[in-house]
Amino acid sequence: MNTHDRDSFIAAAAQASAECGLPIALDGYATLFSARAAARFVLPNGLRVLLAPDDRAPVFAYQTWVQVGSRDEDPSRTGLAHLCEHLMFKGTRQHPSGEFDREMERRGTQTNAATWVDWTYYHEALAARDDNLATVVDFEVDRMCALVLDAETFASELEVVKNERRMAVDDSVGGTLNEQLYALAFDVHPYRSATIGSMAHLEQARPDELERFYRTFYAPNNAVVVIAGALEVIPTLRLLARRYGALAPQKIVRRERVSEPRQNEPREAHLARQVVAPQIALGFHGPAQRDDDFAAVQLLSEALVEGDNARLYRRLVTEEKIATEVEGALMPFAEPGLYEILLTLRAGADAARAVALVQEELDALATGLCEEEIDKARHSLEVSFYESWRSPAGVAENLGHFEANFGDFAMAARGHERLLAVSEADLRRVATEIFRRGNRSCVVAHPTADAPAASSHEVIDE
Amino acid sequence: MTVHAPTLERTTVSGATLLLLPDTSLPLVRFAIGLRQGALIDPAGRAGRGHVMLELLSRGTEVHDRRTWNALLERQGTQVGATMASDLGLVHGVALARYFEPSVALLTEALLRPAFSESERVDLIGELGEQLVAERDDDEALLEVFWRRALYPGHPLWRRPSGEPDDLARLTAEDMTSAHRVHLNRADLIIACSGDLTLEEVERLFAPLLAGLAAGPLAAPSLPAFVQPSGLEVWVVDKPARTQAQLAVGRLALAGGHPDVYPFWLGTTAFGGTFTSELTQEVRDVRGWSYSAYAEFARRRPYLAPLALKTAPALGDAVACLALELELYARLARGELRPGAIEFARSYLLNRYPLEVASPADLLLPAVRNELLGLGADELFRVPERLAALTPEEVTLALRRHLAPDAVLAVMVATADKVVDDLRARLPAAVVRVVDFADDTQMSTRA
Numbered sequence: 001m002n003t004h005d006r007d008s009f010i011a012a013a014a015q016a017s018a019e020c021g022l023p024i025a026l027d028g029y030a031t032l033f034s035a036r037a038a039a040r041f042v043l044p045n046g047l048r049v050l051l052a053p054d055d056r057a058p059v060f061a062y063q064t065w066v067q068v069g070s071r072d073e074d075p076s077r078t079g080l081a082h083l084c085e086h087l088m089f090k091g092t093r094q095h096p097s098g099e100f101d102r103e104m105e106r107r108g109t110q111t112n113a114a115t116w117v118d119w120t121y122y123h124e125a126l127a128a129r130d131d132n133l134a135t136v137v138d139f140e141v142d143r144m145c146a147l148v149l150d151a152e153t154f155a156s157e158l159e160v161v162k163n164e165r166r167m168a169v170d171d172s173v174g175g176t177l178n179e180q181l182y183a184l185a186f187d188v189h190p191y192r193s194a195t196i197g198s199m200a201h202l203e204q205a206r207p208d209e210l211e212r213f214y215r216t217f218y219a220p221n222n223a224v225v226v227i228a229g230a231l232e233v234i235p236t237l238r239l240l241a242r243r244y245g246a247l248a249p250q251k252i253v254r255r256e257r258v259s260e261p262r263q264n265e266p267r268e269a270h271l272a273r274q275v276v277a278p279q280i281a282l283g284f285h286g287p288a289q290r291d292d293d294f295a296a297v298q299l300l301s302e303a304l305v306e307g308d309n310a311r312l313y314r315r316l317v318t319e320e321k322i323a324t325e326v327e328g329a330l331m332p333f334a335e336p337g338l339y340e341i342l343l344t345l346r347a348g349a350d351a352a353r354a355v356a357l358v359q360e361e362l363d364a365l366a367t368g369l370c371e372e373e374i375d376k377a378r379h380s381l382e383v384s385f386y387e388s389w390r391s392p393a394g395v396a397e398n399l400g401h402f403e404a405n406f407g408d409f410a411m412a413a414r415g416h417e418r419l420l421a422v423s424e425a426d427l428r429r430v431a432t433e434i435f436r437r438g439n440r441s442c443v444v445a446h447p448t449a450d451a452p453a454a455s456s457h458e459v460i461d462e
Numbered sequence: 463m464t465v466h467a468p469t470l471e472r473t474t475v476s477g478a479t480l481l482l483l484p485d486t487s488l489p490l491v492r493f494a495i496g497l498r499q500g501a502l503i504d505p506a507g508r509a510g511r512g513h514v515m516l517e518l519l520s521r522g523t524e525v526h527d528r529r530t531w532n533a534l535l536e537r538q539g540t541q542v543g544a545t546m547a548s549d550l551g552l553v554h555g556v557a558l559a560r561y562f563e564p565s566v567a568l569l570t571e572a573l574l575r576p577a578f579s580e581s582e583r584v585d586l587i588g589e590l591g592e593q594l595v596a597e598r599d600d601d602e603a604l605l606e607v608f609w610r611r612a613l614y615p616g617h618p619l620w621r622r623p624s625g626e627p628d629d630l631a632r633l634t635a636e637d638m639t640s641a642h643r644v645h646l647n648r649a650d651l652i653i654a655c656s657g658d659l660t661l662e663e664v665e666r667l668f669a670p671l672l673a674g675l676a677a678g679p680l681a682a683p684s685l686p687a688f689v690q691p692s693g694l695e696v697w698v699v700d701k702p703a704r705t706q707a708q709l710a711v712g713r714l715a716l717a718g719g720h721p722d723v724y725p726f727w728l729g730t731t732a733f734g735g736t737f738t739s740e741l742t743q744e745v746r747d748v749r750g751w752s753y754s755a756y757a758e759f760a761r762r763r764p765y766l767a768p769l770a771l772k773t774a775p776a777l778g779d780a781v782a783c784l785a786l787e788l789e790l791y792a793r794l795a796r797g798e799l800r801p802g803a804i805e806f807a808r809s810y811l812l813n814r815y816p817l818e819v820a821s822p823a824d825l826l827l828p829a830v831r832n833e834l835l836g837l838g839a840d841e842l843f844r845v846p847e848r849l850a851a852l853t854p855e856e857v858t859l860a861l862r863r864h865l866a867p868d869a870v871l872a873v874m875v876a877t878a879d880k881v882v883d884d885l886r887a888r889l890p891a892a893v894v895r896v897v898d899f900a901d902d903t904q905m906s907t908r909a
Binding site: 057058105106127162164318347380383391 | 529561
């Protein structure tokens with residue numbers, strides 16, 4: 001099908017349903033852009049399916065978004081969601097360990113997975129030919145509900161995860177800063193724990209608790225399958241319904257949701273590390289991605305850190321020459337997260353002064369942005385928005401992320417219009433609330449010889 | 463189903479090469495302005511000259527000061543970066559299609575009429591010097607620094623394209639004008655675009671740039687011979703408080719354009735280019751020793767490029783992991799691959815090919831590099847036929863021809879007192895040298 005209006009999707013669902021004997025409901029539809037569209041279908045067991053046909057190239061992306069992330073873990077047993085993701089590439093009831101990787105690679109598949117705070121997703125991209133789709137479905141159905149965990153595989157993969165932690169956190173100053181920043185900024189919300197898990201918790205991880213975690217969260221009614229690219233809608237729906245339709249839903253038991261209390265006092269921590277110059281991570285509590293103010297923070301961020309004339313770059317790197325690098329971003333979390341600012345200072349630079357300069361620039365945002373900055377931010381974000389839709393994998397990621405986080409895949413296509421809807425008054429209001437001093441957390445990695453003896457709020461290293 | 467196969471259009475205009483990969487899917491234009499000479503031609507004692515020159519292009523022109531020029535470009539939303547690699551300079555980015563023409567006008571202004579202000583040069587050199595030092599805080603970057611030094615003794619390629627601290631401090635205003643003259647000329651220019659454009663439009667948009675450049679080309683510099691290790695040479699880059707080692711094992715192999723590139727690429731993919739390959743399986747799957755384990759070979763370089771086995775084992779496993787990798791490497795160098803590995807790798811690369819060419823914009827840089835190697839415009843699309851034609855004998859011969867089982871380098875970023883004794887005990891034949899991670903003067907001593 002090359003034209004994808006709502007009626008054609010409804011007809012496709014009806015036909016596929018009649019052919020496979022399972023009710024398939026069209027549950028949502030959205031036009032994307034450039035005559036592309038996406039539709040959501042739901043199976044009786046609660047599995048959601050998003051299809052975004054696109055015939056530009058003979059390839060497709062297949063992604064499974066499971067609504068479980070590190071935020072769903074017991075805070076005394078961090079790292080299980082990510083460890084589970086690793087073990088999902090091992091043996092299942094139908095396919096022994098190693099068969100998934102061999103079969104996918106034989107077909108030239110780009111495959112991997114990622115775990116984050118709100119979701120875990122598994123992705124494949126491959127040529128749209130032969131029985132590639134059927135093969136992917138076969139493996140994905142099996143590992144959704146029939147993972148087999150043996151002690152030897154568990155032990156080996158646990159070592160891999162520990163090495164990943166060493167690479168990403170223990171031997172990485174940036175990774176360490178990030179982990180410490182979230183532990184400092186959040187008192188009660190599960191975002192305070194790193195997705196990779198603490199080394200102490202990893203050392204204690206056991207196969208039985210991982211099995212319990214898997215059985216709790218991996219179920220069709222807790223997942224979204226997204227397929228974008230070269231696909232025929234009717235045969236695809238029929239195949240998915242026949243294979244996934246046999247899986248039973250289960251009761252998903254989640255931890256009680258907690259809200260982080262408003263932060264009213266600045267927090268800071270100081271670490272002594274093997275670095276040549278101080279590095280700083282700052283965090284300000286910010287809006288969740290579906291909040292209208294998220295777009296306002298995106299625009300403010302562009303003005304702060306993107307480009308040669310960005311306020312923080314110009315002040316700290318060009319004018320004061322106290323830093324060599326400045327980065328910033330608001331994390332796209334399902335619940336309120338942090339706007340992060342990362343600084344690499346010059347050797348010997350005064351970290352406290354750098355933080356003070358940052359705060360001065362943030363305070364100045366209370367008067368808003370000039371027209372030039374707003375144009376720049378909107379146009380730059382427009383480029384990024386379109387770039388994210390370039391490949392079938394990018395399309396699937398956009399749709400899957402918003403569906404998994406908010407149950408609203410159509411929101412993915414509204415990114416640009418949300419930016420346009422932000423007013424100058426919104427920018428001033430949001431800047432004043434988000435970038436107030438009391439909302440700030442700060443972690444500084446000092447060269448070991450220069451580290452201060454005490455700090456106002458010290459985060460304990462494990 | 464409609465399938466749109468990518469196409470590459472090519473023309474030369476006044477000696478410059480123009481490439482177009484048409485793409486109507488998005489209202490964007492991706493572009494790359496390639497300079498055929500890279501950091502390799504930085505004179506001795508002047509490493510970083512080309513990189514600094516490229517960076518200064520965006521710090522003011524004869525028409526607009528730095529702030530105004532950047533404000534004009536940024537307001538269009540255009541994202542631009544400048545990269546000086548050893549073999550190639552690149553000014554590259556992406557623009558909204560409706561702003562591509564004014565963005566090209568601004569880029570042309572910067573490329574033809576840079577201000578090269580004294581104060582900006584001094585400030586930039588200060589920033590870059592700090593960044594070079596800060597690389598010591600990134601273990602993967604640190605590995606690359608010392609890997610270069612080990613691979614290329616006595617050859618300009620040992621130097622970082624972004625410069626070396628002492629050399630940066632020597633750069634003068636004359637260096638900037640010299641670099642500008644030698645890097646920017648029509649014969650050395652490759653302009654590549656991907657978007658809803660015609661080749662005639664690309665030619666029209668870049669005509670002022672071409673008109674303002676000298677004809678060129680630059681005479682290629684004479685370079686010293688490459689020197690391979692004569693035995694097992696192990697560098698331990700000593701950095702305190704590591705929990706993990708960053709490890710690279712290998713040696714110089716061959717240059718792009720060599721007749722053996724395809725069989726060598728297929729053989730090294732079979733060995734370490736997939737999750738199920740022998741290297742990854744033995745290091746990661748069987749033993750859990752490293753999160754990443756792969757064999758890397760850049761097949762489009764115009765100079766001798768290395769085969770590198772890259773892993774990151776915990777410090778306690780580092781020496782055992784190195785010993786294992788050396789054993790695996792030796793078998794590879796003798797052409798001993800696992801049964802079926804070549805066919806499996808061929809299947810992987812052939813079946814992956816549709817993904818490689820699905821997005822025309824992603825073909826920009828490979829197209830520029832193929833142009834640099836003097837390969838035809840259609841080389842991008844001949845990958846499947848070249849792979850399909852290879853025999854296993856050609857693959858094993860290529861491996862034996864370009865690798866040597868007992869002459870190999872290893873560079874390890876680690877905390878030396880945790881590994882050196884074990885290293886010397888387990889690998890008695892190795893020449894082991896310990897270098898301080900902060901020492902910018904340590905070079906290989908192979909003659």
